[in-house]
Every structure is written in C-alpha cells, then in structure tokens.
Amino acid sequence: MKEKAAGLAVVSNKTFEASTAVNLHHYDISSALQTTLEFNELIGIFCNKIQHTIPHNGVEYYNEEFDLAFKRGVMARHSCSYALKVEEQQLGELKLTRSNRFSKEELKMLESLLCCLIYPLRNATLFQQALKMAFTDPLTKANNRTAFNDTLLREIKRAHRGGQHLSLIFVDVDNFKSINDDYGHGCGDLALASLAAWLKDSVRGSDAVFRYGGEEFVILLGDTDIDGATLIAERIRADIESHTIAYGMDVLNLTASLGIATLKGSDSADSLIKRADAAMYEAKRQGRNRVEISY
Structure with a gap:
C-alpha cells in the first residue's frame, strides 16, 4: 500500500536565520514602543531602533489632526514617505531622508517594520483624542x-x-x-x-x-x-x-x-x-x- 507523503517545508539555514533576526527585531521595536503614548517619543524610539538596519540622516512626522510637526536630524536629498493609517483612521505621515537612495531591500524591510509602529500610533491617537475631548467645550469647540x-x-x-x-x-x-x-x-x-x-x-x-x-x-x-x-x-x-x-x-x-x-x-x-x-x-x-x- 502506497503511503501518502507528509507535507514538509524545507527551510535553509540562511533563510531561517534571517527570519529569526527579523522576528526578534520586530519584537524589540514593538516592546520599546509600548512605553509611551506621545507621538514624538514614538517616532523617536522607532527611528532609533531602525537606524542600524535602515540608516537615515533625518526624519519628519506630520499629524494634521493634532497639528503636529516633528523633525529630527538633517534633511537630505533622497527620501521615502509613508502615509500611515489603520482601519481608515489616519495616523500621520512619516518621511525618512538621507544623502543616498534607499534600496528596494531597505524599503521592503522598512515597510515590514512599520507594522510595529502602526498600532502604538493608533493607541496614541485614541489617547490624545480622549484628552482633546476632555479639554474641549462641546458646543463651541473652544478649549474649556x-x-x-x-x-x-x-x-x-x-x-x-x-x-x-x-x-x-x-x-x-x-x-x-x-x-x-x-x-x-x-x-x-x-x-x-x-x-x-x-x-x-x-x-x-x-x-x-x-x-x-x-x-x-x-x-x-x-x-x-x-x-x-x-x-x-x-x-x-x-x-x-x-x-x-x-x-x-x-x-x-x-x-x-x-x-x-x-x-x-x-x-x-x-x-x-x-x-x-x-x-x-x-x-x-x-x-x-x-x-x-x-x-
């Protein structure tokens, strides 16, 4: 009687090591981002954590809802920008800059790592929205x-x-x-x-x-x-x-x-x-x- 072959996945050592490194990097960033609900601090922590993997000279973060503009470092010629949102909720725009182009591999890695930033930004947004409501007069929309x-x-x-x-x-x-x-x-x-x-x-x-x-x-x-x-x-x-x-x-x-x-x-x-x-x-x-x- 012929036995059915078991469904096996073959993973090379190189692929396994790379996957483990990425997962550990995600975990390290995610853990660090759980320490604050301030937008500026979240962006600062994220950029510090990815600096070795994706070197950059400057960062800009804009959040129109809270009239926030955060800049750090030196703005350079080449940049990559991402409009961040989750479940139709706008979370601002992040831009990294440096003097040489970002490679396709770096951009792919950055897009993967941005997943670590999305939900902390959403938590910060919900927190700041709650604060805003607590300090806003509902009729006039002025501060209370x-x-x-x-x-x-x-x-x-x-x-x-x-x-x-x-x-x-x-x-x-x-x-x-x-x-x-x-x-x-x-x-x-x-x-x-x-x-x-x-x-x-x-x-x-x-x-x-x-x-x-x-x-x-x-x-x-x-x-x-x-x-x-x-x-x-x-x-x-x-x-x-x-x-x-x-x-x-x-x-x-x-x-x-x-x-x-x-x-x-x-x-x-x-x-x-x-x-x-x-x-x-x-x-x-x-x-x-x-x-x-x-x-």
Whole structure:
C-alpha cells in the first residue's frame, strides 16, 4: 500500500536565520514602543531602533489632526514617505531622508517594520483624542475651563522663568440674555459657536481661546505686553461687530465687551483673572462694545 507523503517545508539555514533576526527585531521595536503614548517619543524610539538596519540622516512626522510637526536630524536629498493609517483612521505621515537612495531591500524591510509602529500610533491617537475631548467645550469647540486653568498655571510659570509678558483678554457677549429670550436657546447656541469661530480667526496661531463659562470667553496671549494685547483686543472687538448671524428669517448683530490684564510680578493666577474680569465688567458699565484695561 502506497503511503501518502507528509507535507514538509524545507527551510535553509540562511533563510531561517534571517527570519529569526527579523522576528526578534520586530519584537524589540514593538516592546520599546509600548512605553509611551506621545507621538514624538514614538517616532523617536522607532527611528532609533531602525537606524542600524535602515540608516537615515533625518526624519519628519506630520499629524494634521493634532497639528503636529516633528523633525529630527538633517534633511537630505533622497527620501521615502509613508502615509500611515489603520482601519481608515489616519495616523500621520512619516518621511525618512538621507544623502543616498534607499534600496528596494531597505524599503521592503522598512515597510515590514512599520507594522510595529502602526498600532502604538493608533493607541496614541485614541489617547490624545480622549484628552482633546476632555479639554474641549462641546458646543463651541473652544478649549474649556479645565484646559484654561491648567494652561494658565503653566504659562505663568514659563513667563516668570523666562522674564516674558503674559496677557489675558476676557470677552463677554453684550445683551446675551435678550438673544435667548427673543429668539430661543438655539439661537443663543449658534451665537456662541459663531463667536468662538470668529475669535479663533482673529487671534494669532500661538494664542489660545477658551470658553470660560456661559457667554464669557478668555484669550491667553503668550509673550504679549499690554500694548500688544490692546491692539489684538481692539481688532477682536471690531471683527465681532462686523459679523452678522442669520437665524431663520432674522439677521443678528453681536457686540462684545473686552477686558485686558497683563501679568505683574506679584500676580497669581487668581489675581490675574480677577483683574481681567473686572476690566471686562468696567467695559460693560462704560456702555458695552468697548475695551478696558487693568493697569
């Protein structure tokens, strides 16, 4: 009786050794990438781990969702770029550069090793998205009060340490109660969301907009003295006044009262906030749609 041949795979020593080395390399990279949820650290660890296998002079990583741009080393003539994603979730773009071309074998190896990076990047993305939601006001998409408190303390320490200016602008919608009373809370919500968008468009990229509570917003201006803050506040006030909101068959014009305070040597976070808030209420008392300064 004829016996069936067993299904055997023949593997050469060379192939087996190479496969074992690649698997160990994958394991080493994957283990190292489990130590952080920060994008910059993940990219740094990954590039350090592959440097011996795929030498490169520079690395760039861009993540549009989190407005992140990470660069390290010297950008060179030749490059390879990869748009990273998993299950339709965008994870950013990675580019390696060096002075000579990447070989087909190196690119094939790099594409294999990138598998180690994908899921740590996804975990970092989910973590950062959760943080973003925790610090974002759901209606206006501005930063919320918790984010403001944390950021202000950090920026005050930085300003004192570096001898820099720091200014606050408090912004309060004029006659907001009448908008809710006359047109309903849906219109009030639209007004707040619109105002937040206008504020973001009016400030510099380095400035941060927060919803402080109700119809009140605060803008944090790093490295900005009282004169610079006044110019920005006047521009914001004028921008708000020039916009209109269409709600149903009605067209609404908004104005806002603004108060400014710049950090003094004796200021705490609470005293700085109180001075800016008091200046804003003084703008209300002086007739609204104006800027007042706390010296």
